[in-house]
Amino acid sequence: MKRLNLGLPRLYFRFYVAILVILLLFSLAVRQVWSRSGGPLERSNVTLSHVMQNVLAPPDAPREQQQAALENVAKGLNAHMTLYTRDWKTLAVVGDQIPARHWRQRGITGPPPESFVRLPDGRKLLSSEPLGFTRPKAMLNNALLLLAVGIGIAAFPLVRGLTRRIERLQHGVESLGAGDLKARVQVEGNDEVARLALSFNRAADQIEQLVGAHKTLLANASHELRTPLARIRLALELIKDGVDPKRRAGLEQDIAELNELLDEILLASRLGAVVDDTEFEELDLLALAAEECARYDDAVLDGESAVMQGDPRLLRRLLRNLLENAHRHGRPPANVRIGSAERMAVLTVWDDGPGIPETEFERVFEPFYRRRNTRDNSGAGLGLALVRQIARRHGGEARCVLMADGRSSFEITLPLAAKRRAD
Template sequence: MISRLYIRFHLTLLGCLALFAFAVIMLWHRAGGPIEQADANLAVLMQNQLAPASATPAEQQAALERMAASIHARMTLYSANWQLIASAGTPIRLGGGWRVRLEPRPDSYVHLPDGRRLLSDQPLGVVRSHTLLHSLLILLTIGIAIAAYPLVRYITRRLERLQRGVESLGAGDLSARVAVEGKDEVAQLARSFNRAADQIEQLVTAHKTLLANASHELRTPLARIRLALELSMDSLDPKRKAGLEKDIAELDYLLDEILLASRLDALRDTVELEELDLLALAAEECARYDEVELNGVPVLMRASPRLLRRLLRNLLENAHRHGQPPAYVRIERDAGMATLTVWDSGPGIPPEEFERVFEPFYRRRGTRDNLGTGLGLALVRQIAQRHGGGAHCASMADGRSSFVITLPLR
């Protein structure tokens, strides 16, 4: 299957030329062809100048010599089956049948209406018009095909660059732009794409800035609320005080998650990568929780320790809040990839929700006390993708589910 656009353009052009050539040839043969008609008329006139085919060889020889002398040519006359009849001068011999190359080659060959064949070393104005027409059309098609290829390739190459720009923008590179070349429709399309990309980048940047600033500014009143709570510690009911402290902690955690999510794209170029051991990093984070079992192999890689700590913490926090102890963490290495698997002893997540749990602010129905912000697993996937990896849910052999994080070692 031909999928390249420039090949389709080129083949379409060649197809149009082939149809044009075919139509011209058919019309030429249908109309008899003016050149062919002229050749036929000339052949009749030349036959009239020669002795008839029924004349004696001497009469045909004399007539051929008179014609050859009038134009100072060397001529040879053959019968319909290529038997020599007469020759003025050295006969123009044939190297076998008339389809074999002629030696010496005549400049003119006339097929007389009575079947005889006249060869001359001087041009007689007779051409094989259909052969000439076919040759010219073939040469014209080849010439146009060669000349059109650079133009077709130039147009489609710009479309390919535009396609790469669209794919880059769709992949999240908001700075993707394409060069505007020429003044045709493709150039106009490139300008329209660049304008749309500018507007998208401005809108997304403004949205991220607003979200980050709002999250940051909310910390100030949250700090004042916490301070007021501490000052009024003695006058509050302990149960109510505990509830307020829990709400403040949840709000603080939510703001921290939103702030990280809004700044994660900005960290694309500024994130600092360090050489670290993923197993050691996981051991430090697992030590913060009770009933967590860690096993695996040391895996050295270059990554952001702060972001990977957050990834592990969110996975363990998710197991702590929504699962059942104990939780398990396993680290493996295979074919240049590090695989981090986290699961707990609970029933897990149903397969139909494997993807939805990674959506921002998605909370599963029936979770205990409706805990969590709904951003933890979304951040896990973002952090994994920022390191060139991925995050997904997978079913285990015993029917439970696990979170699988893949990270490239390079």
């Protein structure tokens, strides 16, 4: 069974993208709020810069005063501090000097700065001990980025685990639809997917039981019906001299029709089963058609060789049903033509009768449907239904189409063999 492909991303991918989009929108919203109102970290840094400017000496004070003020700030902090001018000239140093641009250059000795405070007057204070929050907006952006990456990495196995269970359930449904009546899915967890898996398994159990009961019923019915039919036929043979010949012929015809009906019902049931046990072999559809047309005096065959993979017994039954339909309900001769188009063998059957009205093109393929006002109303109405079932079992189709002269014909399309397609 082919998988349905609508060109859409897989479910787990859509789930995952949805989570990432939500994270992105959340990050943008937080940044927007921060930029408009100013976060507490940003306000604390502004406050710290003003406090440091008030504690330190004015920017135009002598270096001794700058040094004394900086030592007063560093007292008890056990920190290395360096005060620079607006253009990065050294004003005062406590402990080891922290080089300017330390974090942008390599090979520079000295303690790295833990805090960078830009004073309102343009001076820069570098400290080896943290005095406040460094670049709060950058910290916020980095934190949001790390949060998004962390949630994205953690969400993927969760989303993939959920959709993988759904994919296993899909595989079970496809297996059941393809004919594996024993297909079941593993029940994992205790959520909606697990309950869906339980429901599928229960439905599969019921389908398997129903199909088994259906097969058993048909087999038993066939056996029970054939036994009395055989006794009736034997009784007719024993009392043939005491039965009116006309009545005897009618009874024999009734018995033959019942036997044919049983054969058609059993074949229709087997073809309608989901399990495909048809054995294919390479054959020439033209040769099969020639054998079947030889059974009728009024059958005309024309066409070309069409090599395909198929079940000879079923394809003979398809041809026989079409010819028998033309013999019973049409006018001789029955014409059979075999051609090919678009890597498909095309079998066309028609007769010289008026054909089938266009309104009944689909109904004639319904089981037990029989058209009225035909010259022969015998048959159970399963012949054309079997034709369509056999064609579909071979990967083809059966339909009723209009010909150029306005009459109808039966057109059967069947896949050609691979070698034939290559030619």
